[in-house]
Amino acid sequence: MTWTWFHRLASPPYIYTLAARLTPWFAWPAGLLIVAGLWGGLVLAPPDYQQGDGFRIIYVHAPSAWMSLMVYTTMAIAAAVGLIWRIKVAHAVAASCAPIGASFTFAALVTGALWGQPMWGTYWEWDPRLTSELILLFLYLGYMGLRAALEDTQRADRASGVLAVVGVVNVPIIHYSVTWWNSLHQAPTVMRLAKPEIAASMLVPLLMMLLGFTLFFVAILLVRLRGEVLSRERSASWIREVVSA
Amino acid sequence: MNSMSRFFEMGGYAAFVWPAYAITFAAIVLNILWARRSLARSREEARRRLAARGEGA
Amino acid sequence: MSRVVTRIADSLVQTDTAPSTQTPAGPDTAQASVLEAARLALARDLRLAFRKRDQLVQPLAFYAMVTMLFPLSISPELSRLREVAPGVLWAGALLASLLALEFLFRDDAYDGTLEQYALSGQSLTWLMFAKTAAHWLLTGLPLALMAPLAGLSLGVPAAALPGIVVSVAVGSIALSLIGSIGAALTLGVKRSSALLALLTLPLSLPVLIFGARATQLAISGGPLLAPIELLAALAVLGLTLAPLAAAAAVRISLE
């Protein structure tokens, strides 16, 4: 039956061993890509005609910003799967995503502020993208706060799952309203936080960093997932050999 | 040698570029450590639960 | 004694359901319609609120106090206060409606009536919508009616008052709906007021943005239809999704 792969993915012992096996296959390529991207971005790529070497912050800001949104979406999808089909492994994925997403959202905020600083002259500017990023950080903190406040794992999984789905519906609305609000009060900021039209030598390292960060996310997710799966297993015998190994 | 020092100046933006890279690198390292610690803690809890069930059952 | 019970029980069967041969399992003509159920849920919360009036007054008193903070902390000059008035009016309304949210479901969960709603066979989504509507009638609407007073104290011109009432009234619908999700999600949490704010405020920011803009335009006499339409859109989105999410969250907290 075609669904067997789906059911096997849902079985904790299979996922635990699969995650353990796959982690290096994501970790090493991620490391190589990031190192190559850094080398390309910091050394090979020419300085930007407008922002000079300051633009090189994009090689850490853009991947972090991409991570903050991609991880939240992954979390919401995993939570929805967990809620609809009652799959504990899906909830374990969602639980593993949150801290990763939150940490890179914070990194995106700081790097975004550092990048804007030369232009704005201040460390914080209510720029629409930075403001959306800040609100996204609060969504993460709300998710993790709710999860921590509920002792029973199953209830924490399902309640935070609903919050993640409600949150992901609101992310575009928040982004639109923040951009709309910002356009009211200021001319759009001159700085191109968005992906500027840049030369290949500048673009390639950026794509490497984006892919590298994504693979890094999967690697960390797989490590955390094993822990989360274990903590949701009650009496299954398969834990015995896994834990004693 | 001066190309090294010129590299670190980052065209005068050193005060912004390097902290940005530092915070991101910190995020990466923190995530690695945090993930490994939470896995180790879960394995330890599972081992303790098994031991407790060992006597209990 | 038991014969008496049987006779009374039979009378129960005759009075409210048509055929006396009605067996419990037969099609239950007496089943209340979902609208009837929602009406009763709303009526019960309104009756409860009016029986204990202090809960009605608290959000309004809180709103007045919050509004008073700004003249004392910024400056007594009405011209300067007028500039911050939209923010004060809306931030105050947001926090005041948050105040009453925490107990939207908590009392019902505590005394077991929420459980009976979940087990009623009626759509829990409709019952959640009814309870949220009651919360709006008891906090959102009064805040909207009180906003002009707060506005006047902040030097808002009289011409702007109708616009303020409409924008706060429409905006608070969305606030109650978004808040109902947070209130349902934090049912299982003991000291949840801070967590409830952390969950609800980020989702309420679009309402705050469009609401404050509408109030700003009302004060400056500009056309405020656009932001009010956006507020209405948020309210409609909330109407369709929030009760669903609140019902799911309540079922989860009862597990």
Place this chain on the structure above:
Amino acid sequence: MHDERLDVENLHLWRGDRHVLRGVSFSLSRGECLQVTGPNGSGKTSLLRTLSALMYPEEGRVLWRGQDVRADLAAFHGALAYLGHEPPLKGELSARENLRYWIGVRRRIGSRALEAALELVGAGAWCDRLVRTLSAGQRRRVALAGLALLMVPLWLLDEPTTNLDREGQQLVADLIAEQRARGGMVVTAVHHELPASLRDLRRLELRA
């Protein structure tokens, strides 16, 4: 139309690390009353809440009329009445108001039926006093009046006789007898045995 019966197959449930329900299975047909006994914490309440589909079992199924209750949850809930530890009443409302709002959400009840139910449980005299001014026993009687009004085939009662005096406990026994006579079913968790007047009770013992 399947004949009316409740089938419970191999229920397993964990509360935290405690394996509370360990493979509970039984079937109940019309007119039967199952008495669930066991020490505190043996899972009596968890069993009732799982039967009412409020709680989700890790393994096993609950079938109503041969169909999994989750298939049509609203229909199943329409066919059952669940009374928990606490009578589901609002302290700030009177007994009459409470019944009107609690039962009214489920079915239309005429005022005569309401009066009959209140009379049935002996609440006629104090049915207009606020529930918070009533004793625990009186509140329990108001809950029983709600039960009598619901007219549903399946009753799930969690220690229905708590706080009741002798006469109250007899009232519970009469209501259960009445429910069985009508072809209904009852699953009740009890600490001490139900009054002897109830004959041929089925029994389910839950171990700690």
